[in-house]
Amino acid sequence: MPVERSQIAFVREEQLPERSPPVLETGALKWIRENLLNGVTGTLLTLVSLYAIYFVLSSVLPWIINGLWNTNNIRECKDILAGMSGGCFSVLSDRWNQLLFGITYPNDQYWRPSLAFVLLLIALAPVLFSQVPRQLLVFSALYPFIAFWLIWGGTILFSAVALIGFGVAYMVYSRLVARSFAVAIVVGLLAAVVTWWLGGFVSDAFPDFAALEVVASRDMGGFMLNMILGVVCVSLSLPLGILLALGRQSSMPIIKWICVVFIEFIRGVPLITLLFVANVVLAYFLPPGSNFDLILRVIIMITMFAAAYIAEVIRGGLAALPRGQYEAADSVGLDYAQSMRLIILPQALKISIPGIVNVAVGLFKDTTLVSVISMFDLVGMIRGPILASTDWNGVYWELWLFAAVLFFTVCYGISQYSQWLERQLTTDHR
Amino acid sequence: MRIRNLVGVIFVCVLSAGAGIAATLDDVQARGKLNCGVNTGLVGFAAPDSNGEWAGFDVAVCRAVAAAVLMDASAVEFLPQTGKTRFTALNSGEVDMLSRNTTWTFSRDVDLKFEFVGVNYYDGQGFMVPRDLGVSSATELDGATVCIQTGTTTELNLADFFRSNTMNYEPVPIETNAEARQQYLAGSCDVYTTDASGLAASRATFENPADHVLLPEIISKEPLGPLVRHGDNVWGDIVRWTLNALISAEELGITSGNINELASGTNNPEINRLLGSEGNLGEMLGLDAEWAKRAISAGGNYGEIFDAHIGESTPIGLARGLNAQWTNGGLLYSPPFR
Numbered sequence: 001m002p003v004e005r006s007q008i009a010f011v012r013e014e015q016l017p018e019r020s021p022p023v024l025e026t027g028a029l030k031w032i033r034e035n036l037l038n039g040v041t042g043t044l045l046t047l048v049s050l051y052a053i054y055f056v057l058s059s060v061l062p063w064i065i066n067g068l069w070n071t072n073n074i075r076e077c078k079d080i081l082a083g084m085s086g087g088c089f090s091v092l093s094d095r096w097n098q099l100l101f102g103i104t105y106p107n108d109q110y111w112r113p114s115l116a117f118v119l120l121l122i123a124l125a126p127v128l129f130s131q132v133p134r135q136l137l138v139f140s141a142l143y144p145f146i147a148f149w150l151i152w153g154g155t156i157l158f159s160a161v162a163l164i165g166f167g168v169a170y171m172v173y174s175r176l177v178a179r180s181f182a183v184a185i186v187v188g189l190l191a192a193v194v195t196w197w198l199g200g201f202v203s204d205a206f207p208d209f210a211a212l213e214v215v216a217s218r219d220m221g222g223f224m225l226n227m228i229l230g231v232v233c234v235s236l237s238l239p240l241g242i243l244l245a246l247g248r249q250s251s252m253p254i255i256k257w258i259c260v261v262f263i264e265f266i267r268g269v270p271l272i273t274l275l276f277v278a279n280v281v282l283a284y285f286l287p288p289g290s291n292f293d294l295i296l297r298v299i300i301m302i303t304m305f306a307a308a309y310i311a312e313v314i315r316g317g318l319a320a321l322p323r324g325q326y327e328a329a330d331s332v333g334l335d336y337a338q339s340m341r342l343i344i345l346p347q348a349l350k351i352s353i354p355g356i357v358n359v360a361v362g363l364f365k366d367t368t369l370v371s372v373i374s375m376f377d378l379v380g381m382i383r384g385p386i387l388a389s390t391d392w393n394g395v396y397w398e399l400w401l402f403a404a405v406l407f408f409t410v411c412y413g414i415s416q417y418s419q420w421l422e423r424q425l426t427t428d429h430r
Numbered sequence: 431m432r433i434r435n436l437v438g439v440i441f442v443c444v445l446s447a448g449a450g451i452a453a454t455l456d457d458v459q460a461r462g463k464l465n466c467g468v469n470t471g472l473v474g475f476a477a478p479d480s481n482g483e484w485a486g487f488d489v490a491v492c493r494a495v496a497a498a499v500l501m502d503a504s505a506v507e508f509l510p511q512t513g514k515t516r517f518t519a520l521n522s523g524e525v526d527m528l529s530r531n532t533t534w535t536f537s538r539d540v541d542l543k544f545e546f547v548g549v550n551y552y553d554g555q556g557f558m559v560p561r562d563l564g565v566s567s568a569t570e571l572d573g574a575t576v577c578i579q580t581g582t583t584t585e586l587n588l589a590d591f592f593r594s595n596t597m598n599y600e601p602v603p604i605e606t607n608a609e610a611r612q613q614y615l616a617g618s619c620d621v622y623t624t625d626a627s628g629l630a631a632s633r634a635t636f637e638n639p640a641d642h643v644l645l646p647e648i649i650s651k652e653p654l655g656p657l658v659r660h661g662d663n664v665w666g667d668i669v670r671w672t673l674n675a676l677i678s679a680e681e682l683g684i685t686s687g688n689i690n691e692l693a694s695g696t697n698n699p700e701i702n703r704l705l706g707s708e709g710n711l712g713e714m715l716g717l718d719a720e721w722a723k724r725a726i727s728a729g730g731n732y733g734e735i736f737d738a739h740i741g742e743s744t745p746i747g748l749a750r751g752l753n754a755q756w757t758n759g760g761l762l763y764s765p766p767f768r
Contacts, residue, residue: 075745078637094480103482218509280518374470374512374519384510385478387608388471390745394635396608 063087067398073391091395092402095386099402102221102376103385109153109213113224116150119143120231128417130424151220151228153212161199165192181337217295221376223406228295229377230364230410233302237363238356240303241310242349246340248315259311266308272369274301279373298370306363313355317348350425357418361411378403454526454658454665455716458499463507466492467525470510473631474740474748475531475551484508487739491529491550491656494725495672498717503728517542520659527669529656543660547670550655550732552752552761554648555587556626558633561641563620568647572597577610577619579603584624587650607632625652627740627748634745648752668715675722677764678704679731681755686730693723704767711767722767732762 023029036046066086070093071077077088092099101110123143126136145159169192176184220228247259266274278297286292321344329339349356371380382399386392392399458464468488469476476486489508497503511519511530520528521543531553532538534546557568565571568591578585580603592599602619604610611632614622622629626648633639656673658666679685682701684692693705702708706719715721729735733755740748754760 074635083637098478098480098482103478107481276514280515284518284522286522372512372514374510374515376470376510380470384469384471386471388469388473388477389479390473390477390634391479393473393631394611 059085069093074393074395087398088395089398091386091392091398095381095392098222098381098386099378100222101224102219102381104219105215105221105224106213106219109215112150112153112212116147117224117227119146119150128421149212151215151224152217153214155203155207156210157199157203157206161196161203164199165195168192168195217293218375220295222381223378225295225370225375225377226364226367229299229302229367229370232299233306233363233367234360236299236303237306237310237359240307242314242345244307244311245314245318248311249318262304263308263311266304267312271302271305271366272372274305275369275373277301294375298373298375302363302367305366306359309359310356313352313359314348316355317350317352318344320351321347350422353418353422353425357414361414364411364414365407378406454662455499455668458526462500463505464492464496464500464527465507465509465525466495467511467516467519467528467530468492468508469530470512472531473634474627474744474746476508476510476529478508485739487551487735488529488531488656490729490735490739491673491676492527493728494676495527495669497724497728498672498675498721499668501724503724517544520544520657523659526665527656527658531654532657534653534655534657538657544657545660545663545666546655546657547666548655548673549653549761550673551627551653553625553627553652553654554752555584555623555650555652556629556648557645558614558622558629558642559620559645561643565645566643568645568649569595569597571599571621573599574620575600575602575618577602577604577613577622579607579610579624580605583650588623591649611635626751627746630740630748631746634747639747664716668717671715672722672725674764675704675725675767676732676735677755677762678767679722679726680733680762681757681764684726684731685734686727689723689727693720700767 020026024033035042037043062085064087066081066084067089068077068080068086069089071080071088071090072094074088074091077086077090081088097107097110101113105113120143122136123140126132126134127140142163145163148162149156149159169188172191173184173188176187244259244263247255248263250256250259275298278301279294282292282297325343325347326339329343334342368377368379370377371383374380376384382403386399387395466489468484468486471477472486472488474486475488476484478484484506492506492508493503496506509519509525511525511528516528516530516532517538519525529550531551532546533553534549538544539546557571559565559571571592576588576599578588578601585601588599588601599621602613604613607624607628610622610624613619615636622632626644629644633642633644636642656669658669678700679689682698682704684701684705689705692701693707695707696702699708703711705723706712706721710719712719712721730738733750736748736750736753737743740746742749750758750760752761754762756763
């Protein structure tokens with residue numbers, strides 16, 4: 001039955017074309033209305049914030065944009081700026097090499113630490129990222145010896161002998177470990193010492209074989225010194241910290257008490273005290289003229305300090321594991337070393353990542369404390385020679401900003417890596 | 431190798447325990463380098479330039495000694511020392527001498543077993559005020575706020591000075607020189623007080639140095655000088671008389687410009703003795719006859735060194751003041767070369 005059209009006011013027979021939503025309900029305007037102009041309080045806060053941003057930028061931007069990079073001293077900066085706001089960044093271009101390498105590293109040898117730094121990135125890649133081909137791990141193992149040769153110079157035989165010593169020790173160890181773990185360790189160590197002793201004659205006999213110009217430890221400085229201390233101490237303190245943490249849980253009283261005393265003593269002493277011991281007190285006990293490398297002393301002290309902290313962090317991770325994990329390891333017949341390596345430590349270390357990274361970041365920044373014992377790291381360079389030169393006395397902001405940027409870059413990188421690593425290792429369903 | 435070193439070190443430790451430090455002069459000459467402890471950085475007194483070459487008023491003393499002993503003013507290994515490490519470095523033999531703006535005091539000389547060989551800079555605590563404060567003497571500072579570094583002798587000197595002049599002041603405690611500079615420029619205090627050389631160096635970095643004046647009063651004695659270990663008098667004599675040679679050279683009118691001419695012989699017997707054309711002073715020191723000539727040639731006489739690094743033509747702009755020759759009303763008075 002046909003509907004009588006006259007009884008129906010209106011029937012739409014085709015669909016309406018799509019229309020865009022109201023302007024205020026979409027896109028940027030919606031976001032602004034909801035987030036920035038949401039009520040009286042919101043609007044007021046927005047205005048205040050805008051003013052604050054304007055205030056900061058209006059003083060910082062001209063300072064950076066007007067910045068001078070090519071003057072010879074601070075007085076020229078002042079003359080050129082003539083009262084205008086502007087940074088005197090020339091200090092960075094003038095003292096660039098000193099900030100990075102210290103005062104006395106030979107100018108024509110800067111390529112060596114730079115190359116060592118690039119190689120460091122390559123050597124770290126397979127350690128940090130499991131996607132990188134495993135074959136590169138060989139290079140990572142060789143890296144410490146290459147870096148030592150590059151930075152300190154001398155004959156490559158020295159590094160080679162050190163490497164061979166480790167190689168011999170490992171071979172002896174792996175031969176004997178099946179018979180007895182303790183015997184394998186001791187004999188391995190002895191083999192290494194004998195190798196080093198014999199190799200010492202070889203490297204002494206050919207001091208010019210593939211030799212680079214020798215650079216003494218006290219010539220190291222600038223950010224390079226911070227990097228050397230930071231990288232070496234972090235990588236040494238991690239294994240040492242694991243051993244200490246396990247030792248502290250050991251059921252053997254002597255080992256346990258050695259670890260407890262070590263950890264508690266080192267943690268109870270400020271790092272700066274340990275550095276003074278390394279620099280000042282040892283100088284009294286060593287015979288005059290004997291040269292027990294200062295950087296080596298400092299590395300030992302910082303490593304011990306960091307290891308004590310990392311040990312406690314890892315102990316926290318060990319304690320967080322349910323007892324069942326230990327019992328499960330025992331019940332499948334694993335011995336102590338196997339159960340630790342396969343069951344306990346992988347889990348405990350995963351839990352400890354944030355804490356370990358915390359220690360690593362703190363340690364890296366603590367390397368600047370060496371400026372107190374007259375070593376010219378980045379901070380020491382700025383505080384001492386650069387600010388004390390007649391040319392740059394009074395340039396504070398530019399220099400400290402530079403130092404802050406360098407340290408922030410490294411520390412933020414470490415922090416981002418650790419978060420990425422945590423996400424990679426997640427196995428639970430949070 | 432490391433292990434070998436370590437074993438060797440322990441072995442030598444045991445053997446040499448108790449053995450004293452050998453004659454410093456022989457050590458230095460055998461090494462071919464003078465190990466000189468300097469400041470890690472003090473404007474005008476010691477700082478490396480952008481090529482890493484150390485220069486400054488204290489550094490010049492090291493170079494003069496190296497020139498006298500080793501025939502080469504550049505044969506110096508500069509070992510920068512902080513205020514905390516300087517005395518151990520000298521005591522342990524790490525450095526042969528310290529030329530690091532160190533105040534000569536009783537306890538350092540006697541108790542710490544050092545030997546101050548002289549004074550190369552007479553410093554003292556002074557006051558700096560903005561010019562528009564209209565003050566011309568420290569005795570007019572009644573009621574002023576004073577920026578003062580905490581935990582230093584300057585704090586005690588200040589209290590003594592105001593008490594003995596029956597004036598009041600309000601201290602603004604600060605920690606470092608950099609902080610003091612900010613506070614003073616921001617107007618948090620009317621007066622900044624520290625060593626006069628430090629005040630001058632700070633003032634040199636201001637936007638408008640001419641807007642600030644150093645008041646004439648110096649309220650403490652800070653004689654700064656090079657020092658060596660107690661007990662090696664031969665070495666102490668060398669450093670002492672090298673410094674005296676620089677001072678005497680100025681008094682006698684010997685400059686780096688005319689020294690070669692004068693060295694060939696003059697009518698003044700003291701110049702002849704000093705420069706080695708007469709007498710055997712060098713031999714008495716265990717050096718050759720031209721030791722003082724080389725020391726003076728290294729950086730000029732005392733006055734030339736002063737002018738080059740901290741004098742009125744430099745940005746630091748220190749007046750000679752107490753550091754003028756005794757003939758000009760200052761305190762510099764070298765014993766005669768006879």
